[in-house]
Amino acid sequence: MIRVILTDIEGTTSSISFVHDVLFPYASEHLPDFIRAQHQENPAVAEQLNAVAEKSGVAREDVDGLIEVLQGWIREDRKETSLKALQGMVWEQGYQQGELKGHIYADAADYLQRWHDRGLRLFVYSSGSVKAQKLIFGFTTEGDFTPFFSGYFDTRIGGKKEADSYRNILAELGVEASTVLFLSDVEAELEAAEEAGMKTAWLVREGDLPEAGRFVARDFAEVDTLLQKR
Numbered sequence: 001m002i003r004v005i006l007t008d009i010e011g012t013t014s015s016i017s018f019v020h021d022v023l024f025p026y027a028s029e030h031l032p033d034f035i036r037a038q039h040q041e042n043p044a045v046a047e048q049l050n051a052v053a054e055k056s057g058v059a060r061e062d063v064d065g066l067i068e069v070l071q072g073w074i075r076e077d078r079k080e081t082s083l084k085a086l087q088g089m090v091w092e093q094g095y096q097q098g099e100l101k102g103h104i105y106a107d108a109a110d111y112l113q114r115w116h117d118r119g120l121r122l123f124v125y126s127s128g129s130v131k132a133q134k135l136i137f138g139f140t141t142e143g144d145f146t147p148f149f150s151g152y153f154d155t156r157i158g159g160k161k162e163a164d165s166y167r168n169i170l171a172e173l174g175v176e177a178s179t180v181l182f183l184s185d186v187e188a189e190l191e192a193a194e195e196a197g198m199k200t201a202w203l204v205r206e207g208d209l210p211e212a213g214r215f216v217a218r219d220f221a222e223v224d225t226l227l228q229k230r
């Protein structure tokens with residue numbers, strides 16, 4: 001029986017277009033000023049810049065060079081933990097100033113509330129940092145959804161296409177793998193979760209439905225039919 005739902009964000013609860021056409025350009029535009037203003041006085045920023053320098057080979061003192069690396073990573077949609085941490089800090093300003101509002105699909109908004117009220121425990125697993133996850137759900141166009149979630153995981157627990165990351169999440173949650181349903185739009189993530197023993201549902205919100213050896217859903221209402229069966 002499913003007792004826990006672990007959900008991806010981009011392409012699952014929220015549109016790919018919101019992430020790629022709103023959040024990433026916002027980060028790209030505001031990162032340079034943010035880093036120049038904060039890199040000396042803010043230890044959290046300095047720590048992430050150390051990681052960017054180490055990964056890229058660019059000198060730590062070369063702040064402009066590090067900014068270029070980060071903007072390249074945004075263009076390539078790299079899931080680097082340091083980039084994700086810095087993006088979260090920049091988006092925080094945007095949400096708090098009312099320049100950003102998180103997108104959430106209407107069906108996701110509806111069923112997250114229903115599942116929570118039914119006693120299911122809800123968790124997020126996204127490549128976006130935990131801070132970014134709390135922001136997108138805290139400042140949606142439909143209100144604050146953070147009260148429905150019991151916890152958040154980002155790439156500090158491991159990459160989303162690696163089975164060990166899901167094993168680490170299970171160990172943190174202290175639950176049987178077969179009681180967890182993972183929702184994602186990315187097949188490789190579902191395969192990794194299945195390797196760790198989790199149940200999965202593949203969100204395919206647009207285009208043809210694939211022939212798949214796993215449960216495929218157009219939206220969260222269809223995911224709910226799976227929950228009623230199991």
Ligand SMILES: CSCCC(=O)C(=O)COP(=O)(O)O
Pocket residue numbers: 008009010011019023079084125126127128129132133136160
């Ligand atoms: C937390 S909102 C920003 C999401 C993000 O930065 C990203 O790379 C999308 O990752 P996901 O694992 O949700 O597909």
Ligand SMILES: [Mg+2]
Pocket residue numbers: 008009010011012184185186
């Ligand atoms: Mg996704």
